[in-house]
Amino acid sequence: MDIERTVQIYRCEDTVDGILSAIYEAGISGYGHDYIRIEPIRMDSPANLSLFAEYIDVETEQEKAEKVIRAVYEKISARAYTYLMYAAAADAPDRGDALYQFLVHGFSMGDRVCDAFSILSVKRVFELKRAVGNESHYSREFMRFKEVSREPRLMLATFEPTHRVLPMVMEHFRDRFPGEWFIIYDKHHLEAGFHTAEDELEIRLLTTEEAERLEALSEKEEDYVALWKTFFHAIAIEERKNEKLQRNHMPLHYRTYVTEFIE
Amino acid sequence: MIFKENATLQEKLAILADGAKYDVACTSSGVSRKGRKGEIGNTSASGICHSFSADGRCISLLKILFTNECIYNCKYCVNRCSNDIPRATFTPEEVCTLTMEFYRRNYIEGLFLSSGIVESPDHTMELICQTLHALRTIYRFNGYIHCKAIPGTSPELVEEAGWYADRMSVNLEFPTAKGLRELAPNKTRETILTPMQQIQNGVRESRELLGMKGGNQSAYWYTQKRLGRALPGDTEKEKLLREKDKDRKKVINKGTSEEKSPERQKAAFTGVNGTALTRIKKRDISRGFVPSGQSTQMIIGATGESDYEIMAVTEALYQNFDLKRVFYSAFINVNQDSTLPAVDGQPPLRREHRLYQADFLLRYYGFRAADLLSESRPFFNTYLDPKCDWALGHLEQFPVEVTKADYQTLLKVPGIGTKSASRIVKARRTGMLDYQSLKAMGVVMKRAVYFITCHGKMMYSFLKIDEDYITRNLLENDRDVMKGFGEKVTYKQLSLFDDNGDMRAFS
Ligand code: SF4
Numbered sequence: 001m002d003i004e005r006t007v008q009i010y011r012c013e014d015t016v017d018g019i020l021s022a023i024y025e026a027g028i029s030g031y032g033h034d035y036i037r038i039e040p041i042r043m044d045s046p047a048n049l050s051l052f053a054e055y056i057d058v059e060t061e062q063e064k065a066e067k068v069i070r071a072v073y074e075k076i077s078a079r080a081y082t083y084l085m086y087a088a089a090a091d092a093p094d095r096g097d098a099l100y101q102f103l104v105h106g107f108s109m110g111d112r113v114c115d116a117f118s119i120l121s122v123k124r125v126f127e128l129k130r131a132v133g134n135e136s137h138y139s140r141e142f143m144r145f146k147e148v149s150r151e152p153r154l155m156l157a158t159f160e161p162t163h164r165v166l167p168m169v170m171e172h173f174r175d176r177f178p179g180e181w182f183i184i185y186d187k188h189h190l191e192a193g194f195h196t197a198e199d200e201l202e203i204r205l206l207t208t209e210e211a212e213r214l215e216a217l218s219e220k221e222e223d224y225v226a227l228w229k230t231f232f233h234a235i236a237i238e239e240r241k242n243e244k245l246q247r248n249h250m251p252l253h254y255r256t257y258v259t260e261f262i263e
Numbered sequence: 264m265i266f267k268e269n270a271t272l273q274e275k276l277a278i279l280a281d282g283a284k285y286d287v288a289c290t291s292s293g294v295s296r297k298g299r300k301g302e303i304g305n306t307s308a309s310g311i312c313h314s315f316s317a318d319g320r321c322i323s324l325l326k327i328l329f330t331n332e333c334i335y336n337c338k339y340c341v342n343r344c345s346n347d348i349p350r351a352t353f354t355p356e357e358v359c360t361l362t363m364e365f366y367r368r369n370y371i372e373g374l375f376l377s378s379g380i381v382e383s384p385d386h387t388m389e390l391i392c393q394t395l396h397a398l399r400t401i402y403r404f405n406g407y408i409h410c411k412a413i414p415g416t417s418p419e420l421v422e423e424a425g426w427y428a429d430r431m432s433v434n435l436e437f438p439t440a441k442g443l444r445e446l447a448p449n450k451t452r453e454t455i456l457t458p459m460q461q462i463q464n465g466v467r468e469s470r471e472l473l474g475m476k477g478g479n480q481s482a483y484w485y486t487q488k489r490l491g492r493a494l495p496g497d498t499e500k501e502k503l504l505r506e507k508d509k510d511r512k513k514v515i516n517k518g519t520s521e522e523k524s525p526e527r528q529k530a531a532f533t534g535v536n537g538t539a540l541t542r543i544k545k546r547d548i549s550r551g552f553v554p555s556g557q558s559t560q561m562i563i564g565a566t567g568e569s570d571y572e573i574m575a576v577t578e579a580l581y582q583n584f585d586l587k588r589v590f591y592s593a594f595i596n597v598n599q600d601s602t603l604p605a606v607d608g609q610p611p612l613r614r615e616h617r618l619y620q621a622d623f624l625l626r627y628y629g630f631r632a633a634d635l636l637s638e639s640r641p642f643f644n645t646y647l648d649p650k651c652d653w654a655l656g657h658l659e660q661f662p663v664e665v666t667k668a669d670y671q672t673l674l675k676v677p678g679i680g681t682k683s684a685s686r687i688v689k690a691r692r693t694g695m696l697d698y699q700s701l702k703a704m705g706v707v708m709k710r711a712v713y714f715i716t717c718h719g720k721m722m723y724s725f726l727k728i729d730e731d732y733i734t735r736n737l738l739e740n741d742r743d744v745m746k747g748f749g750e751k752v753t754y755k756q757l758s759l760f761d762d763n764g765d766m767r768a769f770s
Contacts, residue, residue, distance in 0.1 A: 117700035145368045155367060175298040176305045176406075180367070193313075196627035199300075204424075204436050226366050230273050234280035235326060236316035238612055239595045245319025249312075251362065260314055260372070 005035045009050070012058040014040035015162060016088045019096045020065035021036070026100060027068070033104050038096025044262040072103065087128040089164040098124040104126040136165035140172050140251070144259045147220045152197065156217055156259050164231035166193055167203055176203055178205050225259055232260040233252065270351050276361065278344035278351040282342050283377055285597075286434075286560065287590045291323040291372035291407040293555030294479065303408030304366060306429060306555075307645040308479075311372050313593035324409060324627045325365055329353055329390055333379030337436075337451040340566055341597045342379045352381075359402045366406055373407030373429070374382035374398065380468055381633070384454075387420035392420060395427035398594050399547070409553075412462065414454040420460045422539070425465055426546040430555040430587070438576045442566035456584075463585050464539035466766060469552035472543075478554045481588075482626040483581040489627045490671070495585035556587035560608050563618065564611040565594040565603055569641035574621055581625065586768070603634045617643040624649055627681050628674050651677045654714060655730050662716045662728060666696050677737075678711030698722050708738065 008031050022038045029036070037053075051096035073081045083102070101121035106113040116122045154175075159169075166186045173182065174218035177195070177221040184193045190211055193203045201240055206214070255261040292310030312321040325430070329340070330352035336343045336504075347539065364373045376394065380387050391410055398404045409430040412421050425431060433455050433655040437443045440452045466478040488495050493502040540552060559580060561573065577589045593610035596603050635649055636642070644652045654661065656679050663676050665687055673684040686704040690696055698717055702708055712722045713733045726731075 017264045027382065092608075109693070112689075112693050115686065116693035117703050118693070118695045118697060119398055123700060123703045142314070143369050147367075157369070173609060177303060177305070177367070178300055179300050222369060227273055228368070228370050231280045231283070231325065231327075232314065232316065232322070234277050235284050235322060236318045237284055237595070237740050238318075240318035240320070240612065242319040242592075243317060246315045246317060249315040249319060249321070258314070259368070 005032060007035050007037055007050075007053045009039050009053045009054060010039045010058050010096075011039050011041055013060045014042050015060065016085070017065045018058070018060045019099065020068045021060045021087050022096055023100055023103065023115055024064035024068050025056065025058050026087045027103075034102070036100060040093060040096060042093060066101075072106070076103075076106040076113065079111055079114050080106050082116050083114055083125055083129050084155040087125045089130040089132050089167075092128055094124070095128055097121070098128065132163045132165060135161055135163050135185055136168040138254060139165055139169050142168065142254050142258050143173075143184070144257055147219075147224075149219045152181055155180060156185065156214070157182070158185045158187055158214075159190040160256065161186060162188070164189060164191075166191055169193075170195065170203060171200060174199065183214065185211075187211075229260055265382045269493075272357060272361075273356070275351040275353055276347055277489075277512045279328045279331055279353060280326065282328045282379070283594065284325045285341070285593045285595070286326065286375070286377055288409065288432060288560060288588065289321055289323045289375065290588070291325055291409075292406075293587055295549065296429075297406065301404055302403040303363070304394050304403040306405075306407045313369065313371055314327055316522075324374070324407065326375040327358070327361075327377070328355070328366050329358065329376060329378035329379055329387070329394065332381050332564055334382070335380055337447040337450070338598065338600050338603060339446055339594065339596075342349045343598070344628040346598065346755055353394075354668070355390070355397050358394050359404075363402050363635075366404070373404075373409070376410040376411065379413040380413060380727045385417055385420060386412045388413050388416040388424065390595060392423045392427070395424060395537070399427050400651035409555075412458040414450050414457060418461055418539075419541070421461055421468050422465060422542055422552075422575060423546075424548075425462060425553045426548065426611060427560075428540065430496060431462055431553050432560070433462075435559045435576075435580070436636060437525070437566050438568045438573050439566065439575050442568070443645050446565065459557065459559070459584050459586075461539050463496065464494070465552045466554075466556055466585070467538050469548075469554070472552050473548065476548070476554065478551050478556060480584065481581070484585070486627055486678055489616050490669075493582070495582055505678065531563050543748060551715070558586055558588040558590060560590040560592055562594050563615055565596075566586050569636075570614070570618065570621075571632065571636040571638070571641035574625070574636060577622060578625060578632045580689070589622060591615050614643070617645065617649060621649045624653075629671065645740060647734070648677075652712065655734060658728055658730060660719065661714045663714060664716050664719065665701065666691060666718055674754055676711055676714045678709070678714070680705065713737070 006025070008249075009027070010022040010026050012018040019038065019040060022040075026036045026038060068082070069081065072084050080103075083128050084099060086100075087099055098121045100241065102113065102125040105116065105119055105172050109116065113119075113122060114126075117126065124125045136201055139159055139161055143157050143159060148154050150154045164186075166184065166189070170184060173184065179197050180195070182195050184191065189201065190206050192206055192214065193201065193209075195201050273362075290310050291306065293420070294306050295308035296306040298305040299736070309325060309636040312323050312524050314322040316322055330350070331342045331348070331351065332350050333340075333342045333344055336345050352685065358374070358376065365371045366373070376391055378391060383391070383422045395408060395410060398408070403679065408428045409432065410424055410428045412424065412431050412433045413726070414433060421431075435455060436447055436450070443450060443452060443455075470478045479497070484495050489659060516666070561576070563573065573591070580586045580589055593612050594604070595617040621630075621635055624635065625632070630653070635653055643649055647655070654675065663672055664744075670684055670688050673687055674677050674681065683701075687696065687701070688704075690700065690704065696717060698708070699712075701717070708722070713736065715721070715724060
């Protein structure tokens, strides 16, 4: 007769490395896959303690995270690696669970796991990957830089993404502006990416003071803003005016930091 | 003529963006180029939009004219020489500065440079080349550049521009030579098709020389290849070898009915002979020659062509000139010219939309113009998208069993696109397929349900494969067929449609 096992809940930091560390710990525990849950600790929702579960608090360690990444890349596929990294960046409390099950299937199925839509966890990981991919794409499109200093020139952009897309966005702009100083500030996660003219890159969480200093930097820039707005209005065709279509393509909530929509 | 002496940069920008806005292409796609040390910019193969203007069109490039002065007098154009409008001209430095500063702020993906014709086509093209030269070599701009080849320009200058630009375009303007003669008296088919052919040859040579970096293939090319058909740019002999389907030649050759087909027109003059690229030793060829290929645009609704004629010309352009894209621009009578059709209120936006959808079917799905339309049915249905319309006319091919059908068959199902079709094919190899997972794969169920079975069953047992029934349901559930396209379709019109049961009455 089967004895119901106690569920093990791995509690971790609500970051990419946190989730990956928990996956690592759960993976080497040897405990039955079906009885493992991964639960990121979230500030916005109170802990949901269960009496019949065993809680294990996981320390975030980059080394553990890297081990998971390497294993997925080498033993499953590059595609599965992309799925993992994107889904881990999602703002979803169930992503650790979905990813854990996804990887369990992946280590036995190989790359084909990414096509197996009939498995619930795969479907979920795919949805998360798509959401994160979309947001990082929109962010690249609608990101706007301001010149906050002339000599040397320093450009600053602010955005408020739902998911942790800053690394993907930084990568894009680093390739685009290899010789420029720029900062991208993720106001939602209080995180920023710094890029120097020597093409060095750093992404880190900010202290409150640092965040305040960045906010203070982003005062108004006049000349090119006015020129850009002139262009933006001149390029629309009056006879084709269609604000509904404009809204479909560029919903209002994407416009907060977009120069041409700021009065 | 009003000359704006001492116009500020802002005034110039207002005038020269306004003059460029009727050019529809604003895409920045087709070439993927990494950033380079010491330069600024990269390009992404799928293109990046940066904003959407009040008309809902994407803004990807700084789309401007170099000047809106023009010695020509095309009847449909706001910049024609007989119009009394403010005129302005940029300097190359101004264009470069605007491009760089906008680019740094991530407003744009690059530059789209067009121009009215000053003095002569060659003089105009020289100004464009000067500007692009400065942008690439002095300002070290490595982002996207689209530029026009001015009809009637000498080949050296077309080539020069092609070494700086990612994409070039020559506008066909009208589907027929007759339309062009009447509305653009200073342009001829020959001055348009000659640079087009030169660019085509140049891209081919660049590709042979530099590999894919020299220019990648179009979606149309890949689709034809997948289906084992003749490829764009094939010689007659290659075409015959590749293609067994004899009907095809008839379609291509039909082109437009009242004149020689584009195919024959192309054969009628040879354009540049031998090698298209002569400056290869003297130029920076690291980006390739027009690596993102070329596009063109046709004005829709100013002259009397049918959709069938337009699609046949489009197909010939893809096939014979290896174009990346054909754009359609709903006619707006900006000059209130009495010899042109008065378009009361709205330009024919719905028609334009249907043409884009059909164009998509040609490029990605392997449909041919003659599959979609015919001499006896030369217009698209305004109420249904071309694929639904096609499917309703071919109900004998449905329902399609999603657990078995091959990729091409899946593509023909309304609601299934290229991505979802390939996901279905791959998912089948990993196990069971059900309606739940179809949805996650991106299948638009509200359209697809009428046309598919999964393990022999339709999603709901009450669904019927019946033309009237499906049409009514597609219209009911899919109000977004009308969404965002001007003309308001009232419920009354729809029920009128219900009464007489023949949707074609409205197309
Ligand atoms: S050549 Fe014709 S279409 Fe082009 S700007 Fe001049 S008048 Fe307009």
